[in-house]
Amino acid sequence: MDIKNKISNIVPNAEFKEQGDLIAVVPADSLHKVAEALRYDKEDAMDYLREIVGMDWGETLGALYYLESTTSHNRIVLRTETSDRENPMLPSVSDLWKTAIIKEREAFDFFGIKFIGNPDMRRLFLREDWVGFPMRKDYDLKSNELNMSNEVNADTTEEYSLNPDGTLSCKHNVVFNPEDFVVNIGPQHPSTHGALRLRTALDGETVKKVDPVCGYIHRGIEKMNESLTYPQTLALTDRLDYLSAHQSRHALCMCIEKAAGIEISERAQYIRTIMDELQRIDSHLLFYSCLVLDMGGFTPFFYGFREREMVLDIFEETTGGRLIQNYNMIGGVQADLHPDFQKKVKEFIKHMRGIIHEYHEIFTGNVIATTRLKGVGVLSREDAISYATTGGTGRASGWSNDVRKHHPYAMYDKVDFKEIVYTEGDSFARYMVRMDEIMESMHIIEQLIDNIPEGEYRVKTKPIIRIPEGNYSASVESSRGEFGVFLESHGDKSPYRLHYRSTGLPLVHALDSVCRGEKLADLIAIGASMDFVIPDIDR
């Protein structure tokens, strides 16, 4: 049965918009009913909630729910809104998808929309004493001065529920009891990989609860995008997940190209694909180094960096940048490949294939490493989908979620590659997924590197690009999961709202359920094996 009919059967007055993505406009009071029906649909359950994008449409506030089925990979967007700007309320879908808990928190933080029934309605990124909601269109950017007082974090969360008479009542859920031994891991800590803070309740060495506090590197990129032209927005994507710089930028370019109807040359597609895969190798090598370092092994750290430098050299020759390359442009790429590019890449792959056994000898086969990783931090497949932990973490739990396979872009439908899926769901599986993906990425590059067609590397585009009205989205498989770009255009030269799907936020959210009952040292190892990058979480 068509998805439109399904929704129309439940809500007869649902409207459909098809500028860009297929959007079903659903009134707020029947949102939960529709969502539940789609979530538990017999034929094609929409069990993967990709993203909740909070929106401010001027008169109304609302949200877009991007859903996907893990079996047929069909996608649908639900749109709902409320016209009450003073005290906006929407029903929560956190009972259907666990990831909604944190995504709704984000929408609350930015737009002040209270989700009725969500057990955790605290601010996510901003300080608890922050005034106003920055992503609203009427927010005054100067209204919050730099506050140098220490932030006090409440030990309870708010849960709103609606009384029969229409008033709001608030229940307080306890996060930490006064007698809990709460240790702050972060925001300045050697193994949180950036400024993440994990409030951890310990019972001896055993982790009782983890409460992630984000926002220490929240730079307000999404708000800044609203006043930048499309080509200008590109520069900020590289700084989101700096280890997936190419891929994030690729996603944004793809989204804008799709919306503006720009066709890019095949040469550019090849270059983008090769660069994406090189970036993935770069990121996974860094993952290896950091995981090992977090587990106290110092020497293997240098192995990963040794080969990573070779990838960075290749990047530098062509793009001029080492970590952040600013290479993809709307309409293609910034510059043509360096004449030595193919030779260097082939040399690197040969070298890497010859040396990867060292990685496995020093770490993978080590008895300490295996006992510390195997069977630790198990994430089941159901939880992985419910928490929307895409990328290697999801694939280690047996959830086949590779965007390159299911929604091919660039050259991925032309190359032959295997999606690495493990079923154990423990730290070791997460580690092995990444190590195997290095091999698979090299396999992809080998198929492309000799066949790069001649042609334009970049289609000329106007400096100011206007995108027709509508909602557009694009997603790529970045180094650590599905990176999505969600764009709403009102026909201007800058986006009305440009939202990025963070690959790391669901991972951090899942940390609590994965780490409970494990040891403190495992918390660090699990965090490293999940491989999140904080600036990408906080945006």
Place this chain on the structure above:
Amino acid sequence: MGMREPKIRSMKYEEFKNNDYLEEMVKELNANGTNVVVTTADQLIDWGRSNSIWSFLLGTSCCAIEFMTLGAARYDMARFGFEVTRNSPRQADVMLVLGTITNKMAPLMKRLYDQIAEPKYVVAVGGCTISGGPFRKSYHVVNGIDKIIPVDVYIPGCPPRPEAFYYGLMQLQRKIKLENFFGGVNRKQPKPVEE
């Protein structure tokens, strides 16, 4: 007495920029004249301090990854005496601020700076820490950490290359080499108020 030139092994004095800044600083420090014995002791201590810069990393984003490269085999910062990175601010000499400092992070950065034992130095790495960088117009980014804590060396770049890190850290070494340990304060800080 002429200015004592800070020497960095195998680098020429003229190859560094901002030498006039150092000369100015020395003039200020030696305004009251210096004692020969004390100067010799000072030189010894400065030699020790400048060659043993233990860093404390306040790494929030991209620049921190480039700093890891600095520690890895190709660039190997251990050669110069920057080998040890302490994760406890109490034991560090220099705080490297790597990456954007947001409004939420700013009080924590101040607190970490206060926790470092004297003598302490701050290096601001990357465009974001110097001025806010690409995020200057954001509502949640501090436009330059020098508004909050005193900064000794700025290393621009987004992120800076490892060579730029070296240049910056050597500049810091040069600065330390000119300090007076006895009878002089290098940084005029108000005394902390006893509670």
Place this chain on the structure above:
Amino acid sequence: MNTSFLDYYSIQPVTNWIHETLCSVMPEALAIFIECVVIGVIVVALYAVLAIVLIYMERKVCAAFQCRIGPNRVGGKGGLLQVPADVLKILTKEIIRLKNSDNFLYDLAPYLVILASILTFSCLPWNKGAQILDMNIGVLFVLAASSIGVVGILLAGWSSNNKYTMIGAVRSGAMIISYELSMGITVLAMVVLSETASISGIVEAQANGWNIFKGHIPAILAFVVFLIAGNAEANRGPFDLAEAEQELTAGYHTEYSGLHFGFFYLAEYLNLFITAGIASTLFLGGWMPFHIAGLDAFNNIMDYIPGVGWFFIKTFFVVWLLMWIKWTFPRLRIDQILTFEWKYLMPTSLLILVLMVVLKVFGLVF
């Protein structure tokens, strides 16, 4: 076996001569007092110098393992003055006083750690007749003195009033107390083999062959167990849980700065040296030269190396072994460490002890 080299090795005549000369110009009590002071200064100086050597060695060794160069700029070729520069820096660094902490215990802790370390250090047999503390229960004294260190660590963790230091200290306490058992039992096995508990006696009992050869199977096993337990005692990787940089920032000494931190840092390296020194004393013959029975020419050449030289060669070899382990393995987890000790290492060491006694009784050792 020819044991004439023992007299040639002894520096007893030199020390006796010094003592007699001093006694001839002053009363004996004063002479002994002066000797004590001189020896105390020598011990502390040696302690500091060795720490510098060890830190430098560790940096160079780990650089070599990690395809790096390591320090090579500060002070001439090979960065020889890198560690003295660090020492100078630490000496002039501020010592932070904490609010809301137990100040007396906070200040006491680093001294306890360094005291335990120096006490153990002075029991090492440097050469024949060059042992500072020598008593008939020497090995027991070493075991007892080394465990004062754990008190210092626990105090440091507790008095800093910080959760990280607390976790680090408790980890360290649990670990050291457990591993002391295996260590003690393996030491006992060697006492059984040597028939004495005095350190000089143990060394001299190895004049006709090192214990590791004399005791064959149980001695080799005991050597391995001792190295593992000693590594844990010295809080070094893969047992460096108490510090566990990636988990607890700097473990029990997170809140210490300046010289107090320097004490912990020194003690860490010296404990490594002491562990290696005791291992070489018990198993590798201390200052005894390497002899192969029958090859007299070879043995004579070996005798040219002084006893102190032998002691350092053996000890630094064991130190190098321990460094190799540290820079290769990832860190263990606390429950794994305790399981390993109580379920595997301690029964093994008990077995070694029983085996050693049986072999000794039936005269099956050399």
